[in-house]
Amino acid sequence: MANSTTAKVKVDPRDAKLSMAHFFVAFSALALGGLMGLLQTLVRSGKWELPWGIDYYQILTVHGVLMGLVLTTFFIMGFQYAAVSRTTGGHSNAARRTGWIGFWIMLVGTLMAATMVLLKEASVLYTFYAPLKAHWIFYLGLTFVIVGSWIDGAAQIMTYAKWRKNNPGQPSPLLSFMAVINTVMWIIATLGVAATVLFQLLPWSLGLVDTVDVLVSRTLFWYFGHPLVYFWLLPAYMCWYAIIPKIIGGKIFSDSLARLSFILFLLFSIPVGFHHQLTEPGIDPAWKFLQVILTFMVIIPSLMTAFSLFATFERYGRSKGATGLFGWFKVLPWGDARFTVPFIGMASFIPAGAGGIINASNQMDQVVHNTIWVTGHFHLTAATSVVLTFFGISYWLVPHLTGRKLTKAMNKLGIIQAWVWFIGMAFMSGAMHFQGLLGGPRRSAFSTYGGSKQAAEWIPYQIAQAVGGTILFIGIILVIIIFINLAFFAPKGEEEFPVAVAENLEEKAPMVFENWKLWLGIAAALILFAYTIPFIDIIQNAPPGSKGFQTWSKW
Amino acid sequence: MAKAELKTNQKTEIENSSSLKGTLASVFLLGAFIVVTWVSVYYLFVERF
Ligand code: HEM
Ligand SMILES: [Cu+2]
Numbered sequence: 001m002a003n004s005t006t007a008k009v010k011v012d013p014r015d016a017k018l019s020m021a022h023f024f025v026a027f028s029a030l031a032l033g034g035l036m037g038l039l040q041t042l043v044r045s046g047k048w049e050l051p052w053g054i055d056y057y058q059i060l061t062v063h064g065v066l067m068g069l070v071l072t073t074f075f076i077m078g079f080q081y082a083a084v085s086r087t088t089g090g091h092s093n094a095a096r097r098t099g100w101i102g103f104w105i106m107l108v109g110t111l112m113a114a115t116m117v118l119l120k121e122a123s124v125l126y127t128f129y130a131p132l133k134a135h136w137i138f139y140l141g142l143t144f145v146i147v148g149s150w151i152d153g154a155a156q157i158m159t160y161a162k163w164r165k166n167n168p169g170q171p172s173p174l175l176s177f178m179a180v181i182n183t184v185m186w187i188i189a190t191l192g193v194a195a196t197v198l199f200q201l202l203p204w205s206l207g208l209v210d211t212v213d214v215l216v217s218r219t220l221f222w223y224f225g226h227p228l229v230y231f232w233l234l235p236a237y238m239c240w241y242a243i244i245p246k247i248i249g250g251k252i253f254s255d256s257l258a259r260l261s262f263i264l265f266l267l268f269s270i271p272v273g274f275h276h277q278l279t280e281p282g283i284d285p286a287w288k289f290l291q292v293i294l295t296f297m298v299i300i301p302s303l304m305t306a307f308s309l310f311a312t313f314e315r316y317g318r319s320k321g322a323t324g325l326f327g328w329f330k331v332l333p334w335g336d337a338r339f340t341v342p343f344i345g346m347a348s349f350i351p352a353g354a355g356g357i358i359n360a361s362n363q364m365d366q367v368v369h370n371t372i373w374v375t376g377h378f379h380l381t382a383a384t385s386v387v388l389t390f391f392g393i394s395y396w397l398v399p400h401l402t403g404r405k406l407t408k409a410m411n412k413l414g415i416i417q418a419w420v421w422f423i424g425m426a427f428m429s430g431a432m433h434f435q436g437l438l439g440g441p442r443r444s445a446f447s448t449y450g451g452s453k454q455a456a457e458w459i460p461y462q463i464a465q466a467v468g469g470t471i472l473f474i475g476i477i478l479v480i481i482i483f484i485n486l487a488f489f490a491p492k493g494e495e496e497f498p499v500a501v502a503e504n505l506e507e508k509a510p511m512v513f514e515n516w517k518l519w520l521g522i523a524a525a526l527i528l529f530a531y532t533i534p535f536i537d538i539i540q541n542a543p544p545g546s547k548g549f550q551t552w553s554k555w
Numbered sequence: 556m557a558k559a560e561l562k563t564n565q566k567t568e569i570e571n572s573s574s575l576k577g578t579l580a581s582v583f584l585l586g587a588f589i590v591v592t593w594v595s596v597y598y599l600f601v602e603r604f
Contacts, residue, residue, distance in 0.1 A: 306585055310578040318574065325577050327569070350585060354592040364600045437599060 001067045008112045011497060015085040018099050018526045020487070022078025023398060026071050029481045031195075033066030041428065041469025048445040056445035057552050065124030069380070073145070075390050076235045077103075077152045080179035083238065085157045086497050087158065087173035088163040095158040102152025108484065109144025112137050123552035128201070130212045133548025134419035139197050144516055146190050146197070153183035164514070171509040174242050174255055175499060181262045182234040184516075185227055188523065189270055192223035195252040201205040201457045204548065212547025215282045215538050222273035223531065230269040230298075230313035232382050234262065236389035239342055240309055243393075247338045248498035250316030250412025254501035259513045261301035261308075267523050268523030271530035278373060282541070287534040288362065294530060295360045302353060309346065315503070323443040339405070339497070341392035344418045345385040349423070353378035355433070369381060370443075373436020376429040384425050388418055393480055394493050398486040405493035409427060410482055417482065421552030 011019070042048040045055055050056065060357040081099055084093050091099065115137070116122040122134035128142070163172055171177070194216040198482050199522035204212045230232075241258040245251055252258060279281055296489045318327020355377040358364050368374060395414050399406050430518045436442075440458040511519065 038596070227566060303582070303585075307578065307582050310581040311575055314575055314577045315573075317577075325580050328577055350588060351592075354589045358596045359595055361597075363604070364593075364596050366604060367596055367600050 003299050009086075009497070011082050011085045011401060012090040015082065015091050015095060016092060018081040019078040019209075020401050021087075022074045022081070023394065023483075023487075025110070026078065027480065029066040029070040029074065031476065031480050033071060033534065034387065034473055035475075035550060036060070036063035038469050038473040041462075041466040044444075044446050045466035046459060046517075051519055053555070055123070055553050057125065057443075058117065058120055060229040060443065061123050061125050064323050065113065069145070072232050072382070073106070076438045077106075077149065077232065078157055079235055079390070079393060079397065079413075079485070080238075081152075082174040082401065082497075083423055084159050084179050087175045087499060088159050088262045091159045092154060092162065093421060095155040095162075098158065099152055099155035101249050101369050102148045102150070102155065105151060106287060107148075109141040109148055111315075112144065114141075118140065120552065120555045127225070127545050129221070130183045130201065130204070130214050130217045130238060131546040131549050133205055134201075134548060136202060137203055139201045143194065143197055143202070146194050149190065150187055153187060156180060156183050165345070169511070171255075171259075171511060172514060174252070174258060174502075174509075175238060177236045177514070178234065178242065178262050182231060182518070185234070185266050185269060186231050188233065188527075189227035191225045192220045192273075193225075196220035208309030210393065211547055212389030213539075213542050213545050213553075215273050215280070216535075217537060218277065218280070219273065219283075219535065221274040223270070224273070225276055226243055226273050229378070230265055231379065232386045235393075236342070236345065236386045237262070237305060237399065240305065240395050242347060242500055243498050244309075244339060244342060245316070246498035247336065248313070248333055250312050250317050250319070251454070251503035252498075253311040253315070253503060254507070256507065256509045256513070257304060257308055260303045260507055262305075263513060263519055264301040265298070266519060267526060268301075270523065271526045272298070274530075274534075275365075277361045278362050279369050282538060282543075284534055284537060287387065287530070291530055292360060292362050292397070292507075294526070296357075299357065311547070315456055335411075335415075337411045337418070338396050340415050341395065341418040342389040344422050345388035345392070346382050348384040348422070350386070351386055352377065355380065368436055370441060370533040371436035372432045372440045372442045374431030375419070375442045377434065379425060381430045384421065384429070388421060391417065391482075395486070398483065399490055399493075399495035400497045402487055402490075403492055403494070404486060404490035405495050406486065407490055412443075412492065413478060413482055417478040418476055420471060420478060424469070424475055425466045426472030426474075428472060431464035431468065432462040453497075456533070480516055 013434060031366065039050065039059055040056070040063060043050060050059070080360045082090075112124070117138070119135075122128075122138035124132040124134045124138070128134060128138075135422060156176075156179050160172060161178050163176065164170075172180075200212050200217050200220075203209050241261075245253075272291050272295040274283060275295045276290045278288055278292075295535040313332060314328045317331045319330045320328075322331045332343070355373075357373065359377060391414070395410070397405055398404075435458050438461075439456055441453060446462070447455065
């Protein structure tokens with residue numbers, strides 16, 4: 001039946017609707033969050049102040065929550081939902097209904113939390129560290145977002161499970177496999193943040209208990225916080241491994257290598273949260289050391305990814321007749337936004353990853369901890385590598401879902417957008433890195449710190465950040481224009497959802513990769529190994545709990 | 556296309572098209588970059604602490 005083959009290559013229109021719903025939320029968050037980002041850099045330059053009693057930490061909370069939590073989670077869930085639909089032949093009605101329920105719960109939770117931030121009841125930044133205390137509705141909203149994301153993710157898992165049942169003994173489609181790995185990692189990770197919100201922060205903000213154990217809540221937060229950044233990254237890797245090869249006209253270097261690297265991410269992304277708490281007292285250094293070792297294990301799949309991507313590009317280039325050591329680089333399709341935009345993201349991951357290794361090196365963390373270097377670092381990882389890849393994905397996925405076409409003009413604008421972003425980020429993130437090495441703190445409005453000589457050295461870098469922030473904001477305007485065009489105005493047509501195949505089709509991925517009992521078992525064992533003893537120690541030797549603080553100005 | 560390939564069908568050509576030496580060079584450059592940045596910050600650490 002012709003119908004069933006087209007149904008396979010196209011995302012079912014009913015699934016498309018749900019994906020698009022996610023993207024509308026994601027891009028609204030981007031627009032608003034981007035404006036906040038611009039304002040932050042302007043405030044920090046010292047040349048401008050926020051009007052109407054709005055305070056810096058309020059907009060910083062809006063920016064962090066919208067960019068770090070809302071944009072990412074909604075985009076990722078929408079993309080993975082579409083990728084599973086495309087590669088398994090579509091979601092069932094039950095899975096689709098599940099997805100919609102999850103979406104709405106997440107959206108309601110987001111609105112609850114956002115309202116409290118706007119009312120100045122929750123300027124606690126996106127990490128909502130205790131003992132900063134927000135209104136209970138903020139925490140309840142977060143709970144909704146988390147629970148909603150579980151339900152949303154369950155839709156992908158249901159469809160994957162159904163596919164496995166209908167195709168016994170077959171390795172699942174690569175993109176579906178990757179989406180499910182990421183969703184499973186997300187569910188395991190969010191258990192930690194759900195625990196601190198439900199059992200500590202909610203009762204405390206409701207006044208049911210007076211004090212909170214700060215270290216326990218921060219430890220639970222970072223049990224979630226590190227896998228959070230891999231939750232952002234893995235969808236970008238899905239694009240790099242399994243979509244980009246098709247766009248350039250090449251093949252996936254190795255399907256099995258791709259699956260193995262995703263499994264390694266699942267195993268090693270979670271038992272490593274202490275690397276965000278290296279300077280924190282109250283955690284035994286031996287356990288910090290262990291988690292640092294586990295952190296360094298993540299370098300393995302990262303370098304596997306780098307190797308595999310270089311190899312895909314080189315093999316494609318050589319098949320086009322490129323010669324010499326780097327001749328293949330020139331023949332890549334630089335005029336295609338679907339390739340070039342994510343490529344700039346990939347290239348940015350080189351300095352981003354190098355910075356990450358520095359952050360995780362226990363002693364060297366003392367040089368950069370809580371400085372604006374860290375902010376510079378994750379604006380390369382999340383705000384460049386990840387978001388540029390997301391932009392590149394949306395340039396074909398949005399028209400695919402809305403039945404439109406990416407026109408030549410929009411393709412060109414997409415490439416310009418990515419370069420604008422790259423240049424803006426080079427200024428902003430570069431200046432943040434250097435200012436951080438000179439000791440400039442993160443999460444700080446403009447201050448001369450009582451006329452300190454050291455703080456005066458930072459000001460030129462802060463001005464460079466404002467220049468970068470302004471360029472980046474132009475990038476935000478451009479991407480919003482493209483998104484609106486592709487969603488509503490681009491000419492009707494069919495845009496391909498590219499899915500690459502592996503070079504060696506005979507090599508069937510080993511079924512052991514789909515053995516969830518095995519991988520979940522190892523993941524659980526690693527988590528228990530890395531956390532049980534130090535966590536008991538943290539609880540048993542806890543100092544008295546802290547009452548809540550509200551350090552920000554109220555309306 | 557195919558014809559042109561046939562004409563230059565030498566042993567080196569075949570080897571070249573499956574060669575991954577550019578990939579090897581790239582990962583070495585990547586590794587070197589990581590080491591250089593790491594050592595620079597390590598130097599700052601030793602200076603300061
Ligand atoms: C127009 C583009 C952007 C600009 C100008 C910008 C600017 C900034 C600045 C200046 C800060 C830190 C200020 C401080 O520590 O005091 C910041 C923090 C942050 N940004 Fe961005 N940013 C942009 C885009 C993004 C994107 C796309 C993401 C994520 C995908 C993102 C995620 C974050 C997060 C999570 C924080 C941390 C907030 C906190 O420390 O609580 N930003 N941004
Ligand atoms: Cu981390």
